[in-house]
Amino acid sequence: xxxxxxxxxxxxxxxxxxxxEILALLAQGAxxxxxxxxxxxxxxxxxxxxxxxxxxxxxxxxxxxVVEDGGAIRLANQHGKENLNASRE
Numbered sequence: 001x002x003x004x005x006x007x008x009x010x011x012x013x014x015x016x017x018x019x020x021e022i023l024a025l026l027a028q029g030a031x032x033x034x035x036x037x038x039x040x041x042x043x044x045x046x047x048x049x050x051x052x053x054x055x056x057x058x059x060x061x062x063x064x065x066v067v068e069d070g071g072a073i074r075l076a077n078q079h080g081k082e083n084l085n086a087s088r089e
């Protein structure tokens with residue numbers, strides 16, 4: 001699996017594309033990794049295997065886009081937006 005699409009890998013199979021889909025799912029609320037995989041694969045012709053979902057989640061965690069919250073994954077800026085605004089004052 002590659003981070004970016006290549007000549008041999010369709011864009012929708014790359015980690016950046018799958019990561020974007022995961023971010024869209026997490027914008028609706030926190031999910032466990034298995035629930036993320038289930039929702040991501042709902043309605044897909046070719047499902048994404050759990051290893052790829054886990055790799056995409058690891059990539060999103062590494063860049064600071066998501067955080068682990070008691071076994072669930074949520075967007076990094078989804079909780080405590082008030083604290084972020086307060087710290088700027």
